[in-house]
Amino acid sequence: MSFNTIYLTLMSVRMAPRLPLIFLLMIHVVSADWGVSYSPSHICALKNSSVIMSCTYTYPTGYKIEKVVWTKNIVKGKESPDLSKDPEYSQRLQYLGDKKQNCTIRLSHVTQKDQHMYCFRFTTDKSDGKWTGYPGVTLTVTDLQVEVPERVTEGHNVRLTCKSSCTLTDRATFIWYRNSQPLTERRDRNNQLLLQSVRREDAGRYSCALHGHTYISPAAQLNVTYPPRNVSVSITGSGVIVEGDSVTLICSSDSNPPALNFSWFKENQSSAVGSGQSFSALQSGRFYCEAHNQHGSQRSDAVTVTAHPGADRNVIVIAATSGGLFIFIIIIILFIKRKMSVKTDLTITKVNHPDTT
Numbered sequence: 001m002s003f004n005t006i007y008l009t010l011m012s013v014r015m016a017p018r019l020p021l022i023f024l025l026m027i028h029v030v031s032a033d034w035g036v037s038y039s040p041s042h043i044c045a046l047k048n049s050s051v052i053m054s055c056t057y058t059y060p061t062g063y064k065i066e067k068v069v070w071t072k073n074i075v076k077g078k079e080s081p082d083l084s085k086d087p088e089y090s091q092r093l094q095y096l097g098d099k100k101q102n103c104t105i106r107l108s109h110v111t112q113k114d115q116h117m118y119c120f121r122f123t124t125d126k127s128d129g130k131w132t133g134y135p136g137v138t139l140t141v142t143d144l145q146v147e148v149p150e151r152v153t154e155g156h157n158v159r160l161t162c163k164s165s166c167t168l169t170d171r172a173t174f175i176w177y178r179n180s181q182p183l184t185e186r187r188d189r190n191n192q193l194l195l196q197s198v199r200r201e202d203a204g205r206y207s208c209a210l211h212g213h214t215y216i217s218p219a220a221q222l223n224v225t226y227p228p229r230n231v232s233v234s235i236t237g238s239g240v241i242v243e244g245d246s247v248t249l250i251c252s253s254d255s256n257p258p259a260l261n262f263s264w265f266k267e268n269q270s271s272a273v274g275s276g277q278s279f280s281a282l283q284s285g286r287f288y289c290e291a292h293n294q295h296g297s298q299r300s301d302a303v304t305v306t307a308h309p310g311a312d313r314n315v316i317v318i319a320a321t322s323g324g325l326f327i328f329i330i331i332i333i334l335f336i337k338r339k340m341s342v343k344t345d346l347t348i349t350k351v352n353h354p355d356t357t
């Protein structure tokens with residue numbers, strides 16, 4: 001403050017010929033003893049935290065402080081209301097200062113609704129001795145959001161970021177949670193969590209918080225994609241083909257995204273014998289499947305299918321095809337015959353009808 005005064009005085013000496021300017025500066029020099037300073041003048045606070053607004057004020061000697069008031073959203077020419085009388089603030093506002101020079105306050109459980117400019121005003125025992133420290137301290141309240149890449153493939157590195165809408169005034173340590181459990185390995189730096197060579201166990205819902213604060217961010221899902229694993233074939237029934245029936249084989253796998261593309265192979269046969277998640281085995285042999293997704297593929301162990309002698313479906317199918325026409329004709333004949341007998345029944349009823357009435 002005193003440095004300011006000296007500086008302004010020097011300015012006025014240098015600019016001596018410019019009288020109106022000197023006059024302006026002189027006002028400042030005279031009033032330099034009246035002031036409020038806020039440090040810092042911009043605060044970025046986490047939701048639900050307590051904010052200390054550090055503040056000091058000065059006034060010329062010979063004045064006695066009568067009233068100290070914090071206000072918000074100052075409007076020129078209007079006396080802004082005392083926040084300690086405002087029901088939205090009275091419970092949360094604590095004046096830590098004094099009636100001499102310290103005007104610090106604490107505002108607890110801040111919410112987004114508290115984002116305003118706050119000013120300190122003091123009144124002295126003399127009618128000209130009033131001062132409002134404008135501009136005041138600007139409060140911004142932020143929440144935290146976890147930023148996660150949409151998906152990451154196993155083995156790659158991934159960086160999760162705990163984002164706030166403004167740079168937090170308090171230098172804070174970040175804490176990370178996966179599925180609500182705090183992560184103990186310290187793999188984080190500033191507001192980032194680095195997962196190196198991601199494993200599928202790293203998938204989960206991540207949230208972040210600040211050490212010493214109650215607020216926890218909403219959780220964000222980390223999706224780890226990976227090629228098929230644990231590919232296996234299950235068999236319906238015993239795996240024995242009886243009476244020209246088939247045996248159904250089903251391929252299952254653990255993969256993300258789920259494998260939708262399956263190939264079936266017969267052992268010692270290079271080309272695929274089928275596709276799709278299930279396969280009907282009509283012959284004896286050892287069969288295995290291969291599950292694919294965009295990250296890779298894996299094959300299962302082989303399962304054994306045995307056909308009983310004489311249960312070769314192919315033979316039956318061929319027989320059915322050649323005999324098909326003959327069977328069709330027989331069915332048609334039977335159908336026509338049945339239709340005709342129904343018609344005959346109807347005729348009989350009609351004939352009988354007049355007799356009964």
Ligand SMILES: *[C@@H]1O[C@H](CO)[C@@H](O)[C@H](O)[C@H]1NC(C)=O
Binds near residue numbers: 096
């Ligand atoms: C003002 O008061 C607060 C709370 O008592 C204290 O922490 C702070 O250091 C004081 N500031 C000055 C400049 O004395």
Ligand SMILES: *[C@@H]1O[C@H](CO)[C@@H](O)[C@H](O)[C@H]1NC(C)=O
Binds near residue numbers: 048109214215216
């Ligand atoms: C806000 O903080 C208080 C303690 O300071 C805590 O009891 C409360 O649960 C917190 N509320 C939220 C929404 O985090």
Ligand SMILES: *[C@@H]1O[C@H](CO)[C@@H](O)[C@H](O)[C@H]1NC(C)=O
Binds near residue numbers: 229230254
């Ligand atoms: C999948 O295979 C791994 C070993 O590669 C094993 O640890 C895990 O238990 C298997 N999971 C299932 C569901 O079979």
Ligand SMILES: *[C@@H]1O[C@H](CO)[C@@H](O)[C@H](O)[C@H]1NC(C)=O
Binds near residue numbers: 151223225256257
């Ligand atoms: C992960 O991403 C894959 C590929 O987009 C998707 O198919 C799968 O459903 C996602 N899984 C989860 C748990 O979100």
Ligand SMILES: *[C@@H]1O[C@H](CO)[C@@H](O)[C@H](O)[C@H]1NC(C)=O
Binds near residue numbers: 261262292
């Ligand atoms: C299934 O995977 C095989 C082998 O990678 C590939 O040749 C074929 O085009 C895939 N089919 C579909 C429908 O993706």
Ligand SMILES: *[C@@H]1O[C@H](CO)[C@@H](O)[C@H](O)[C@H]1NC(C)=O
Binds near residue numbers: 267
């Ligand atoms: C497939 O070939 C291997 C040798 O390459 C042989 O040991 C195995 O018995 C054969 N399996 C069948 C079902 O023919």
